Amino acid sequence: MILGVTATDTAHAPVFALDQAPLDRIAAAEGTPCYVYSAPVIRGRLAALQQAFASCAYPTALHYALKANSSLGVVRLVREAGADADANSIGEIEVALRAGFRPDQLVFTGVGKSPAELSRAVSLDLKAINAESPGELDRLDALARAQGRRVRVALRVNPDVDAMSHPHISTGLRSSKFGVPLDDAATVLRERRGSAGLEIIGLHVHVGSQITSLGPLCEAARKVAGLAVALRAEGFALSHLDLGGGLGIVYDTGEVPTYEAFARALVEVARPTGLTLIVEPGRTLVGPAGVLLARVIDVKPHAGGGRFVVLDAGMTELLRPALYGAFHRIVPVQSSTRPLVPCDVVGPVCESSDSFGRARDLPEPEVGDLMAIMDTGAYGAVMSNTYNRRPLPPEVLVQADGSWRLLRRRQTIDDMLALEEPA
Numbered sequence: 001m002i003l004g005v006t007a008t009d010t011a012h013a014p015v016f017a018l019d020q021a022p023l024d025r026i027a028a029a030e031g032t033p034c035y036v037y038s039a040p041v042i043r044g045r046l047a048a049l050q051q052a053f054a055s056c057a058y059p060t061a062l063h064y065a066l067k068a069n070s071s072l073g074v075v076r077l078v079r080e081a082g083a084d085a086d087a088n089s090i091g092e093i094e095v096a097l098r099a100g101f102r103p104d105q106l107v108f109t110g111v112g113k114s115p116a117e118l119s120r121a122v123s124l125d126l127k128a129i130n131a132e133s134p135g136e137l138d139r140l141d142a143l144a145r146a147q148g149r150r151v152r153v154a155l156r157v158n159p160d161v162d163a164m165s166h167p168h169i170s171t172g173l174r175s176s177k178f179g180v181p182l183d184d185a186a187t188v189l190r191e192r193r194g195s196a197g198l199e200i201i202g203l204h205v206h207v208g209s210q211i212t213s214l215g216p217l218c219e220a221a222r223k224v225a226g227l228a229v230a231l232r233a234e235g236f237a238l239s240h241l242d243l244g245g246g247l248g249i250v251y252d253t254g255e256v257p258t259y260e261a262f263a264r265a266l267v268e269v270a271r272p273t274g275l276t277l278i279v280e281p282g283r284t285l286v287g288p289a290g291v292l293l294a295r296v297i298d299v300k301p302h303a304g305g306g307r308f309v310v311l312d313a314g315m316t317e318l319l320r321p322a323l324y325g326a327f328h329r330i331v332p333v334q335s336s337t338r339p340l341v342p343c344d345v346v347g348p349v350c351e352s353s354d355s356f357g358r359a360r361d362l363p364e365p366e367v368g369d370l371m372a373i374m375d376t377g378a379y380g381a382v383m384s385n386t387y388n389r390r391p392l393p394p395e396v397l398v399q400a401d402g403s404w405r406l407l408r409r410r411q412t413i414d415d416m417l418a419l420e421e422p423a
């Protein structure tokens, strides 16, 4: 029995090793709400992905997308396990550097990079900056020349591909704000071929996140690979093809491609180009490795006949359900013989969107019960916020032997007010 889960939940057990972890002791020591991550699950998933690409025998670099989870302890773990990194802001770059990454292990993406971000990124001599527009290329060129450098850039291409994911996390359609339209990309690069500050070394594409089939990933990859071959024929000295992140995880039911199938599919597209393949996985590495622990703080009848179960975690700790209607399994930490009853599981924040799930069958919850909100290792803590003056939650990392350490303590009111004028 894993965390007292039901039969369907055990499908997740092979990738979720927190059953060894003393979740109730962590909750008692650190309080709730609290994020808990499994180090062996993160290491295991990264090793499996590395192995899947290694068995394709093609030059590939895995750049962990920090946006999924950028806690210093997690980023350090991923670096020690052999990944490179993908950053979406200067803040993420600074965290990556403090986690021990070298600048030549970092690619920098981002639809809008401020002058300060561009300047710092150029000065760091990163592996590549993924440029999102002709204007950004020109700004990079000017900054690089002013600093007496050449900056390595890849152009982010918008391939007009539907990721078939939630619209808010689909980024590859013509109508979305990301990248340069595929049809314009060659012209944009030709016009900047002689730019003294630019070294054009690659193409980049990322069509979205939580993608559960290979089709959109391959379609985008093929379009960008075709462009890369054409540009090389014109004499562009490209060295890599960055195919972004996006591989989904199983939150409820359904399937996602295996790492082997994912790696084979991308390598098959990249191989004819002869270019090094870069991928930027985030969610798939850390999503299933985390739970958000929360306690039941109220149970009350519901006009529709069920009950509201109010947790001490809300949209402030885990925004995804409110933001995208995202599904997360909710599992009691202690097994129970109480009868299953339908529950609307909600948070304490003063917004009706602060809800984690409607009509969930749970062993009749009581105030004080500890719940685990599953698969919250990605896009969980990174999106937490202090709305309603709720402090940022702590984050804990558990090792295979059940020992654990605090990666981030709970924020205090004094921490929050430290940024404000004195009381």
Ligand SMILES: Cc1ncc(COP(=O)(O)O)c(C=O)c1O
Residues within 6 Å of the ligand: 065, 067, 068, 086, 109, 110, 206, 208, 209, 210, 211, 244, 245, 246, 247, 248, 280, 281, 282, 283, 284, 378
């Ligand atoms: C440019 C870029 N690369 C990589 C990722 C990571 O995506 P995922 O977490 O779905 O693997 C994202 C997230 O959307 C992204 O915007």
